[in-house]
Amino acid sequence: MDLSLSEDQLFMRDEAKRFLAERATSEAVRASIAARGHDPALWKALSSELGWCGIAIPENAGGLGLGAFEMVLLLEETGRRLAPVPFWATVSLCTPMINSVAADESRLALLSRVASDGVAATVALPRPAALDPFETIEFTACPDGDGWKLSGFCPAVFNLMAADLVLVPAKLKDKPGLGLFAIEPAAIAATTAPLDAIDSTMPIASLRLSDVTVSGASRIDAGDLQASSFVAPIQWARLGLAAEQIGAASGCLELTLNYLAERIQFGRSIASFQAVKHRCAELLIRTGEARSLLYGAAASLDADDNEAAREIDGASVLAAEALWRAAEEAIQLHGGVGNTWEYDPHLYLRRAQATADLFGSTEEKLARIADSLREVAA
Amino acid sequence: MDLSLSEDQLFMRDEAKRFLAERATSEAVRASIAARGHDPALWKALSSELGWCGIAIPENAGGLGLGAFEMVLLLEETGRRLAPVPFWATVSLCTPMINSVAADESRLALLSRVASDGVAATVALPRPAALDPFETIEFTACPDGDGWKLSGFCPAVFNLMAADLVLVPAKLKDKPGLGLFAIEPAAIAATTAPLDAIDSTMPIASLRLSDVTVSGASRIDAGDLQASSFVAPIQWARLGLAAEQIGAASGCLELTLNYLAERIQFGRSIASFQAVKHRCAELLIRTGEARSLLYGAAASLDADDNEAAREIDGASVLAAEALWRAAEEAIQLHGGVGNTWEYDPHLYLRRAQATADLFGSTEEKLARIADSLREVAA
């Protein structure tokens, strides 16, 4: 396995970093918080203009035809700035699901809307905090003429208020199995409710459907859909989340290093105190460790290697911990101002806590890895 | 609850520290390693001459009539120097057991031997690594005329080779229940085998009894002995072990501080590097935290407070971790020489590892505490 970054990949990463440093500034992020965590102008620029959402979409659907590895490189950068856009939900959560379970006719149409039309998309995950987020599905779909009637409640859908497209998995009422429905927000606007999330840059809202009528064409799956059908595409969401966390950990460390270099106490830059230096070095080590596994897991996913699943579990654990630690240390090393609204460390702390237990807690992920070790499982 | 140390207590502690600093030097401890971890001259001095073994023995048996709190103060000091004597086994493990379960006639006789005659004593614990070391008892006692025949195997008895008296709990063959037998080492000399222990200062040996005949008077319990009878006296052993660990943690930190102050690198004393200072400060905090709970638990035990049991569990956890951490840091902060036989940090590391899981692992102790929290258990 070669983990070299190509010239193209390095260029893409640098450009993304440069672009976001300019556009997803602290001021912009803070402004978006008042706007339910969404920056429409930034979104337009990176989706419609720069075409980032097509990163892993096949070229025949208007995408760039690249893979998980390149997706990860972009998500690190959005994570670094806590960019208030539905990028992760669109490229990591929704796109792989369309790609993986949609019937041919729907797939190309939907993917090309994502790749080219700046469509923001999300998925109503039945249980976002569970190791298997599809383990119990509450939405139901009842045949209704040519269409369907959907009912059910999802307590927290990522980026729902900004989404142009929402995928809803539902139990079919007429026969065993599941259906996947693509819903336009207009149809459900009245029944969505934004939540007061601790991490405003990754907004969530609840979604209640009560016999909402949708067309037959809304159902996009190819038939024979099972909960297990989601196992493969959800790996992309897990990986992407880890990428954003690792990017955020690096962004948070940069923030801290900048502050430390400027702040004088006892007549010295705080950055000159050895204990502070060692703690920053430890953050770099943790982040680097997480990033290495992230890249390896992404390459495994692209190579369809069967180590990918547990590597993604591992990367999730390291990423969540690296971000938590970076945020906790940022607040501590900023001293008094680290506990004020005005400084940015708390934005990273919020992201760290809000994402720590997505797709399963650290303990659950590690337990699943332990179960998979042949020596242990026997 | 008053945790003041009286003038007498402070004096006793200071005297013990002074005495051991003189007698249990690094050289003496190392010399004892060749002698199976026992320093007979030191033992004679502190038992027969100074009378330390009588610390918690009633005055009518020749003891000082003090309590767990004073016992703890002395054990901290023996732990600090890793004194190679069967002090813990005698005062913490064996004496409370005699005190608690022996019939009146045996009790006074045995206690006065311990208090005044310099008798070293130990107990063949059925399962020293279990949360309840008496949960399964392998020794059996079969009536044999006026006496008994004892059989069974104990893989590891503390200080067995130095003991003048060994208590063996055994299942009675003639009726339900247990007996406790006090055995002279002469009777069993042929069947003890010293083990190559990682901590030579706390030596262990296996004990095999095959139809060993002992007198009727060897049985010292008052009848009606159950496994549960040992729950109360074993608390003393647990507490005493924690006391030695905490003393050892302090001794190990002192060793490290002395080295750091002398050693020059980059033209500076290593002790002047802030990261090193902070790590030493953290060791002090951990040790102080453990010591506070140790003293509180000892006071609770003396006051017969029903918090004593879980406080001792807690003190065991903190003590084991404080010592482990002190030893690990001692090796690291000593640099290259910390990994040599010639320097002392490894002696503390050995004690840390050898005692880490006695009377249950850290996880088991914490699980037992969690079970006891009424809000959780409910």
Added chain:
Amino acid sequence: MSGKELTAFRAEVADWMKSNLSGRFAPLLDRGHAGDGGALPDLRKDWERELATGGWTCPGWPSEHGGRGLSIAEQVAFQEEYSRAGGPGRLGHIGEGLLGPTLIAFGTEEQKQRFLPPIREGREFWCQGYSEPDAGSDLANIKTRARRDPETGDWLVTGQKVWTSLAHLSDWIFVVARCEEGSVGPYGLIFLLMPLDQDGIEIHPIRQIGGGSEFNSVFFDNARASADCVVGQPGEGWKIAMALLSFERGISTLGQQMGFARELDLIATLARENGAAANPMIRDRLARAWVGLRAMRYMALRMLAQNADPQAKLESLGYKYQWSHWHRDLGKLGMDVLGFAGVAASDDPRAEKLRQLFFFTRADTVYGGTSEIQLNIIAERGLGMPKEPRGEAG
């Protein structure tokens, strides 16, 4: 006081709390603690007067100054019973626990007569003006200037104080300022008492990460302290300031721990209710929290012990670090017990309490001396390791 008398005393406090923390004061139950410090200010000021009426303000002050001269054991008992009953955060704490004892020790007769009675009666509330933007960890690096008004002999103060807790609810502030031109560090400082309600003072709230604002920046622009409002001599400000801080330790600690115990109970209860307590890692952390709290209790008792145990004195240097890290970890544990339910605001006031606890406890390891400063102090004063050099600047 015998153990029996102490038990009776505890019962007396508990009874009083039960009868009085009810009716119109019922909303104060468990309110106004760190992170919620600005809650219900008017009612809490009334509560201070209620306490005064019951004789429960300043119970440790000597009787000649209007206190009850309670022993340490009794003061501890009072603090514990107050907290156990869910007594609200004390708006009078700074006056009663810090300034009062300082004036009793160092104040003039006139100062005692002027300032002690309204503290005891819950009529005047105090806040503390120590920290500055560049005098945080480096507390002696004070830039706020006091110059003498040659006409009146009053002191005119110019500068900025930060992290002033509850300044917006207070009447007076005590301020450490530099009164000798060109002096540096702990020399040339003055300790002044100043009314907040004057033209030269502006109070700006600091918004904290959890959204609350119980701290403030206080700006002084030729603000006036009257000539008789200097404590000690001009130039002795550092000595007075440090003595004041020394009054803070000790007794209130056990009350604080009682509050911690209530928080741990709440977390454990929620863990049982929502199933988190079935997770062995959560159980492990709950048990560790219990162990840590117990160790803190005994550390506090060692600190309060009469007889000087040098080992206890040394180890007590670690107490700030110990409780603040314990509490910060508890805040995290609360969130982890909530799990995904903690990610958004909830209707359950208990969950809201844990979210606030989480945010506020981030500051515990910073305010009142950062952990880094604590570790320096332990290493240098406690373990005798070499001092950290100052830089050239500053």
Added chain:
Amino acid sequence: MSGKELTAFRAEVADWMKSNLSGRFAPLLDRGHAGDGGALPDLRKDWERELATGGWTCPGWPSEHGGRGLSIAEQVAFQEEYSRAGGPGRLGHIGEGLLGPTLIAFGTEEQKQRFLPPIREGREFWCQGYSEPDAGSDLANIKTRARRDPETGDWLVTGQKVWTSLAHLSDWIFVVARCEEGSVGPYGLIFLLMPLDQDGIEIHPIRQIGGGSEFNSVFFDNARASADCVVGQPGEGWKIAMALLSFERGISTLGQQMGFARELDLIATLARENGAAANPMIRDRLARAWVGLRAMRYMALRMLAQNADPQAKLESLGYKYQWSHWHRDLGKLGMDVLGFAGVAASDDPRAEKLRQLFFFTRADTVYGGTSEIQLNIIAERGLGMPKEPRGEAG
């Protein structure tokens, strides 16, 4: 080389190892690694010659120097397959991996011709003379002196080196010594090649905490290095010494990781057998060890990547810290899996292996640059934080 060819190459190595690491060499399986470095020295020297016969020594050296000029991918494949097969610790490593590449880069023609062939053929073994009692973390603080013998032009060396791995099994040592009177730090040093078997050199074993003695103190008392055994110019010693260290990184890492994987397998197997694997905390730690090892693998691959990713370069500064702490934790995990059974020696060679691993891994975070030095380097070179000041003395 295509992926397919690489797979064939791997199979070739694996086959060779299977056929050759058997019979008289069977006792070498898994032996001679760190902590067991002095094991079976004669047989291991034979094994080096067996490797040479198979063409597996120095496979990465250019062909003009007798190597096979393997690509990085092939060298990695060789290392991995060698380790996967349980290949013993390489006595020839210092010569093959460190001194050889240094001579190829900096040596004279004569030096290459004299020294490279016996390294390649497993006939001469080398050890490294860098560290001194006062030049540990502060590596440049070298006190060993080299003075020129005016008659012969040879260099006469006096001083002490410590932590010299396997000196007692080696034939030659390379030494960094101070050749300019009065010079300090990295200036005025010389890099010398010296035969160990001479009157002026004494080798004293250093007993380690686990009982083994694979390190030594080497004492020099007017020991002689012949005039043509200087690498580079006198005064350039530091440059050569640092260049030599730079050859150590990288390729052998993946072989080392394969060894780690075997250790983790052993621990996991024992945990299953003795029931420790039922403990959720032990399971958690086993899983973390797997995760950490996987992350190390990908870190190594990022380090070996052709294209320069500055982020990878920065993060690779942490690799020594990462693997050494991982390995130290693994050593502790092994003991905790053994539990009370690990407290005394055992008849089970697997348990003995874990005990040795425990003791030896204590040193991983010290040798080859302490963790503290690693953190300084990361902070200063990687993160651009201010340098740690040197003291007055020294």
